[in-house]
Amino acid sequence: MFKIQKRIKTVPFLPEIKKILPLEQVIKIKFKNKNLLLQSLIHRSFLNEHPRFIVSHNERLEFLGDAVLELIVTKYLFNNFPNPEGELTVFRSSLVNAKTLSKVASEIKLDHYLFLSKGETGSTGKSKEIILADAFEALIGAIYLDQGFEVAEKFIHRILLTQLSFIVKNQLYKDPKSELQEIAQGKLKITPNYKVIEEIGPAHAKIFTVGVFFTTEMIATGKGQSKQEAEVDAAQNALKKGFDKK
Amino acid sequence: MFKIQKRIKTVPFLPEIKKILPLEQVIKIKFKNKNLLLQSLIHRSFLNEHPRFIVSHNERLEFLGDAVLELIVTKYLFNNFPNPEGELTVFRSSLVNAKTLSKVASEIKLDHYLFLSKGETGSTGKSKEIILADAFEALIGAIYLDQGFEVAEKFIHRILLTQLSFIVKNQLYKDPKSELQEIAQGKLKITPNYKVIEEIGPAHAKIFTVGVFFTTEMIATGKGQSKQEAEVDAAQNALKKGFDKK
Numbered sequence: 001m002f003k004i005q006k007r008i009k010t011v012p013f014l015p016e017i018k019k020i021l022p023l024e025q026v027i028k029i030k031f032k033n034k035n036l037l038l039q040s041l042i043h044r045s046f047l048n049e050h051p052r053f054i055v056s057h058n059e060r061l062e063f064l065g066d067a068v069l070e071l072i073v074t075k076y077l078f079n080n081f082p083n084p085e086g087e088l089t090v091f092r093s094s095l096v097n098a099k100t101l102s103k104v105a106s107e108i109k110l111d112h113y114l115f116l117s118k119g120e121t122g123s124t125g126k127s128k129e130i131i132l133a134d135a136f137e138a139l140i141g142a143i144y145l146d147q148g149f150e151v152a153e154k155f156i157h158r159i160l161l162t163q164l165s166f167i168v169k170n171q172l173y174k175d176p177k178s179e180l181q182e183i184a185q186g187k188l189k190i191t192p193n194y195k196v197i198e199e200i201g202p203a204h205a206k207i208f209t210v211g212v213f214f215t216t217e218m219i220a221t222g223k224g225q226s227k228q229e230a231e232v233d234a235a236q237n238a239l240k241k242g243f244d245k246k
Numbered sequence: 247m248f249k250i251q252k253r254i255k256t257v258p259f260l261p262e263i264k265k266i267l268p269l270e271q272v273i274k275i276k277f278k279n280k281n282l283l284l285q286s287l288i289h290r291s292f293l294n295e296h297p298r299f300i301v302s303h304n305e306r307l308e309f310l311g312d313a314v315l316e317l318i319v320t321k322y323l324f325n326n327f328p329n330p331e332g333e334l335t336v337f338r339s340s341l342v343n344a345k346t347l348s349k350v351a352s353e354i355k356l357d358h359y360l361f362l363s364k365g366e367t368g369s370t371g372k373s374k375e376i377i378l379a380d381a382f383e384a385l386i387g388a389i390y391l392d393q394g395f396e397v398a399e400k401f402i403h404r405i406l407l408t409q410l411s412f413i414v415k416n417q418l419y420k421d422p423k424s425e426l427q428e429i430a431q432g433k434l435k436i437t438p439n440y441k442v443i444e445e446i447g448p449a450h451a452k453i454f455t456v457g458v459f460f461t462t463e464m465i466a467t468g469k470g471q472s473k474q475e476a477e478v479d480a481a482q483n484a485l486k487k488g489f490d491k492k
Binding site for chain 1: 290291294305306308309310312313314316317319320321323324330331334335363365366368369371372373376395446447448449450451453463464465466467471483487
């Protein structure tokens with residue numbers, strides 16, 4: 001008789017892993033490969049201070065997790081809301097921007113488990129928000145690799161998408177033009193203005209390109225099949241660039 | 247004995263479906279719900295001329311397909327290339343931009359099967375490129391809904407990702423800064439210049455925001471952990487906005 005033995009991948013058990021295990025309880029997911037969970041929590045700045053650390057930083061996982069999150073949220077919106085594409089895009093951006101993601105990341109106490117440089121540990125505001133949102137996306141990437149799409153999907157449903165019906169029902173998302181105006185007026189005492197900078201295509205099926213300006217400075221452009229659509233797209237691009245995650 | 251009968255969903259068989267069936271042979275996918283395939287091929291302009299047509303246009307499918315495509319390409323790059331996130335992003339944008347997608351769409355003769363308004367049928371250049379790329383994404387959305395992720399993934403591997411090794415090996419992708427410079431010089435006789443417009447965070451872990459300018463006009467901004475990274479991001483955003491699919 002042959003004895004069948006499972007091949008066990010040799011994963012060195014790093015002391016840092018002990019520190020992050022409580023996070024598994026919070027997110028209710030038990031990783032097969034704990035190093036993936038650890039990697040999702042390592043900010044680039046930590047490796048500057050610990051150049052010999054054997055696990056890499058979380059940026060590649062973030063690249064993957066961002067796309068996983070995008071599909072999960074997109075699929076959910078497509079299946080649950082009959083709205084046209086443009087509105088679904090607004091709903092989606094109300095969920096996957098750095099502000100919302102960092103808020104959700106704080107709720108699962110991700111900030112307690114991050115590995116940062118000493119300098120970065122004390123960071124606040126926008127800089128902290130981006131670090132947290134990126135780590136959250138990296139965590140989704142790690143869950144996807146270790147557990148598959150369905151587990152990642154259930155996780156996102158549980159902690160992010162439950163909020164959406166409430167947001168939509170109460171119109172807590174803002175349309176991009178109002179949001180941009182509010183920020184521009186609050187921070188800069190400026191009202192954004194929009195100008196058509198290009199029209200292409202035949203009369204009944206034009207594509208408009210619109211620029212959004214703060215006084216004379218063009219902040220972003222947008223495209224659409226009507227002026228209004230192009231303006232919303234431009235406002236959205238301005239928000240993405242200036243006040244939001246890149 | 248009970249006779250078990252399958253429940254058959256009532257899908258009206260539209261005459262338009264007959265026209266598009268040869269496409270199934272080309273893409274080697276047989277749809278269970280032919281109306282999904284049909285919907286992916288219907289441009290908004292067609293419904294302007296046929297307001298009573300019972301199938302909707304392809305924009306919601308495009309919204310879904312875009313995210314499916316993004317994950318398929320991202321996963322492939324993550325699994326097959328050890329490069330840092332920034333380079334993977336460049337590879338990805340060389341694959342999922344309107345130019346490449348419309349090229350692939352033409353290879354499977356998608357343009358023969360599109361339902362467009364009479365005016366739009368004769369469209370050329372950028373306008374046609376965008377219609378084709380959007381329909382291609384809608385087709386991926388339809389395949390995903392009808393057949394699942396794995397079938398969509400195999401399809402993309404077969405017709406899009408096979409080209410990537412060749413592109414990367416021969417450096418046929420361009421870095422965004424060179425590409426922007428080439429276009430700006432060709433079209434406008436202008437050399438883009440870059441200026442740091444913000445630095446936040448502690449000295450060892452700054453986040454730079456850089457603006458890319460055509461003479462004095464700011465075209466786009468970008469963020470990164472070094473000036474170089476932020477410049478590449480800015481060039482990428484400029485390309486996305488001005489010369490590429492929105």
